[in-house]
Amino acid sequence: MTGEEAGALDEFLRGHPAYRDTAELDRLRAEEYGRLDVDGHVYLDYTGASLYAVSQVREHAALLEAGVFGNPHSAHRPSAAMTALVERTRRDVLAFFRADPSEYTVVFTPNATAAIKLVGEAYPFGPGDRLLLAADNHNSVNGLREFAAAKGAAVDYAVLTSPDLRLDGPTLDAQLAAAPSRRRLFAFPAQSNFSGVRHPLSLVAAARARGWDVLLDAAAFVPTGRLDLGAVQPEFTAVSFYKMFGYPTGVGCLIARRSALGALRRPWFAGGTVNFATVRGRARVLAPGEAGFEDGTLNYLAIPAVTIGLGHLERVGLDRLGTRVHCLTAWMLDRLLALRHANGRHMVRVYGPASMDARGATVTFNLYDPEGRLLDYRRVEELATAEGISVRTGCFCNPGAGETAEGITEEDVRAALDAGDMSLPRFMQVIQDRGGRSAGAIRASLGIASTFGDVRRFVVFLDALRDQTRLTIGDVTFDVDSCRIIRDGA
Secondary structure, three states: OOHHHHHHHHHHHHHOHHHHHHOHHHHHHHHHOOHHHHOOOEEOEOOOOOOOOHHHHHHHHHHHHHOOOOOOOOOOHHHHHHHHHHHHHHHHHHHHOOOOOOOEEEEEEOOHHHHHHHHHHHOOOOOOOEEEEEOOOOHHHHOHHHHHHHOOOEEEEEOEOOOOOOEOHHHHHHHHOOOOOOOEEEEEEOEOOOOOEEOOOHHHHHHHHOOOEEEEEOOOOOOOOOOOOOOOOOOEEEEEHHHHHOOOOOOEEEEEEHHHHHHOOOOOOOOOOEEEEEOOOOEEEEOOHHHHHOOOOOOOOOOHHHHHHHHHHHHHOHHHHHHHHHHHHHHHHHHHHHOEOOOOOEOEEEEOOOOOOOEOOEEEEEEEOOOOOEOOHHHHHHHHHHOOEEOEEEOOOOHHHHHHHHOOOHHHHHHHHHOOOOOHHHHHHHHHHOOOOOOOEEEEEOOOOOOHHHHHHHHHHHHOOOOOOEEEEOOEEEEOOOOEEEEEOO
16 A cells, blocks of 8 residues: 555545444455455446355355255255255345245345336236336336236326435325325335435335335345345335345345235246146146246256355445445545536536435446536446446436436437437437436446445546546547547557
8 A cells, every 4th residue: 555545544534433343344355355456456336236255156166066956846855955945045035134934935036127027017907006116216117117007007106306316205295195096006216226315214114004015126225234124014125136245146036025925916827836737727726925926947056145145244244334335435425526627617416415314335427527518428437447447337227317317308308219219329419419418327336345445546537537628547548529539558
């Protein structure tokens, strides 16, 4: 560590003394995620995917090496051994989220999207029923509206405030209190994958008290936040395990109240979901509980790695991890908002809260040149990549939050659709032409292996863009006026 780096760390610790209590995570970084430092890599895309620890992979490999495991849809010894591991993982998931097994069950799915789709396709919507979606939902949740509308249900959105991008409380309260219908489903994220806003989990109880079923998208929240389903009791909760601890991919789950799962009506059946099916009789008997929703053969060899990952996260300590990323995010926010060109113009516009009040470790923003012109976020990502810094750019599959952040109206969207040949680049161009706004942004998110050194390197990288219309970073030259790379030393 250079003297400058040491001085920066000392200053950071004076402003965020609680970070000292997370020092154990520096040892974890060296032992479990040392490949980052070997490569000089700054990873800032934890909302996209967490990183796996070396010990997770080794423990899973040792389990597979020592056993003989077969498809759990049988009764022979390898199948029984695998079934026991799958059921143990199911119990471990419930225990991690403090969900009472008598009230909740776990349906394993390929990812959180598949968990959400299970609810959408089987929820018993009908004419006169209602679906209420947060405007801050990921597209995997927005897609529920297709199922609802196809069955004649009304679809509405709970709007966001600007500029904080929080759910508008009075408007939402009125929507939840509207005249009752036979079936009502409210779906919202515990944490925004766009802005990092943590929406109040108290909304679950408020909605249920008015007769709504609740689908909670917890994918962006649970990697650094504790979700207690004994206290927060939605009907359905969607989780993605690779976002929590990086490995395995291809496994998510729906944690469902048993009563709510029993009310769903599946539109089809498949291998593994029925206790009986006949071709001659054209009938079937759906398996009870979670078995009726786990289509085909589960990713059974990967599922035991979920138990290993949950154990790893427990040893890390969610409270300790939450403290660390809170301190780092607060420092990063302060530094981004302080970045200015020599003429006094701000370099950065942050979307969402400018403080750490009810927000997680995800920061989304755009950069502007000294004349206030928007920089192309795709080119900024290329420059960051050249410096060994990984950030996510784009719209993050969350159009509602992005449209609210930039003030994009229905009229703007219609103008873009009318232009024909619609794609995200084309949409970006139309929105840029209609007032210099952006249809995408840069997202930096922190997680289990994040350190002060990572965040500082990113801020130093951004600071190097100050007061320039033609930027050279490393071997890459970037022309701000044209928003393109004009020379690559490679």
